[in-house]
Amino acid sequence: MLFLQALLSGIMTGGVYALAGIGMSLVFGVMNISNFAHGDLMMLGMYLAYFAFTLLHIDPYLSLILIMPIAFLFGFLMEKVFISRVISHPHQNQILLTVGLGLIMSNTALLAFTSDPKILTTSYSSSAFNIPGGIYLSVPLLISFFITCGITAILSLFLLKTSTGMALRATSQNREAAQLMGINVAKMSAIAFGIGTALAATAGALIAPIYYIHPLAGHSFLLKAFTISVLGGLGSVAGAGVGGLIIGVVESMSSTYISSDWKDVVVFVLFLAILLLRPQGLFGKKGGES
């Protein structure tokens, strides 16, 4: 029973992680940039959900309708103003630029919202759904998981069926060839970064009712998002989805069977093991990594 309980809660948390991982992988695929500000974008999503709830009295899950377009616009502009200017620079400079932007976001949040952690308590925050057999599923996690599934499905349809989605995938596969085919790759980069930001903020908003909301919360999520996107294969959106679920389950299993203090260590050791054994990730193309 303990095993089943850990498995189910792992899958549900993993769903939310997957959303953050998909955002990072999409950005990496289209722009070939590791976004070190991704965790801080999640943190902004957490605060947006918190303020929508406390100031506007909007349910955190309903507030996604507001948060997603705001985050998309924010990411789109961030790409236009900052990231696009280093797209042909060495990747170290790109990483450092996103590190700098992340520092600005987290420390501005620290000045504006202070370092006191905030807690978003809804009427159903601590309620659980009881499955016969003694398994409890947290209601906020369950809702988050279904929303995640919905968003992932819409995103897949968008990437597979619409012309913008196809242009995004083409840019991801081969930037130069896409440009020769008349695709506006600069615009695709901005759109990809906007979607990535929206997904990060959504993931942040979805876990806001479960986690402490803190200006520096982004750090641990950043590393998780990296682990997920490398596990799935950097640039592979489907891989990141599966990677998220795996990381969620690994985390949940290690806090059940080892100790919750060591769960992050287990995740990072897994990350190094992937780099050692299968650096292209589960779904990545072989050869891209060396």
Next chain:
Amino acid sequence: MKQFALIAMLAVIAAALPLFIGENPYITGIMISVLMMAALSSAWNILGGYAGQYSFGHAAYFGAGAYTTMILITLYNLNPIFCMAAGIVVACIIALITGSIVFRLRGHYFALASIAVAEIVRLSVLNFEFTGGAQGILLSDLSLWGLDLNSKNPFYYGMLLVLVVTLTITAWLRKSKTGFYLQAIREDQDAAASLGINISFYKNRALLISAALTSVLGSLYGLYIRFIDTSAVLDLRLSIEIILTAIIGGVGTLWGPVVGALLLVPLAEVLRSNLLGDALVKARLVSETSGMGLFLKENLAHAHVLVYGIITVLCILYLPKGIFGLFRRVK
């Protein structure tokens, strides 16, 4: 030769400085911080600047030195020199593990893996008991093996010595076979490999030199402050500060990290100690009791990381070769 002479000359000037300043613990403290950051960033620069491998986890090596030294001293009261040597060994083991996993890969992977290793070290230290966990390690003895820990001067000269050694190694690297190989790897890994350079061997060599020097600085820091915990010596923030210092000064240049430290450490100190806020009040630009004045007083002390962030973004966009790069272009 010119570079070696310059290092020697500046080292003599720096060594004579305490004689002019006299017993001013505050100023000496800031100068020690400058020397330490300059040395840390120069050690990072050997790997990041010359081999082109950006480590985002150098705090792990700093922490390895600091923790090994403090644990051996508090538990067994061993000679500090021996403790430093043990710290180097621990740092090199961590470096070898990291290097053997990641140096087969390129690009983003080394940056990512170096963070993962540093986080594993940090979380392990936090969770183990013999490391003091979240409480850290406090050194209550004030003198060790004839070393007076109350005095700051030994640490000033200690940090200066490590900085001089690091700069000398860097200057030597620029003229040696290893250094040319590293720069070849940085510029074009495939071309370097096709010329028969053993890429992971030379990357590992640069990483080991860098990690060993960083670890010695960690040992000195632990003895100097007499208290360490994970947030002081193993945090990701420290790794990022080391990189920023090099970036702002000029990556891959001999003096860039030193210039970066000379600029950033005093700037951080000005913000941290609220000198800027006080100056604004004194100049009557803001009143102390107004909302703005109170806000500055409360928050400027925490703002130095924000300022670092802004400087980084501006630096990458407008000055990617750092201040030293600009200086060289003008010349």
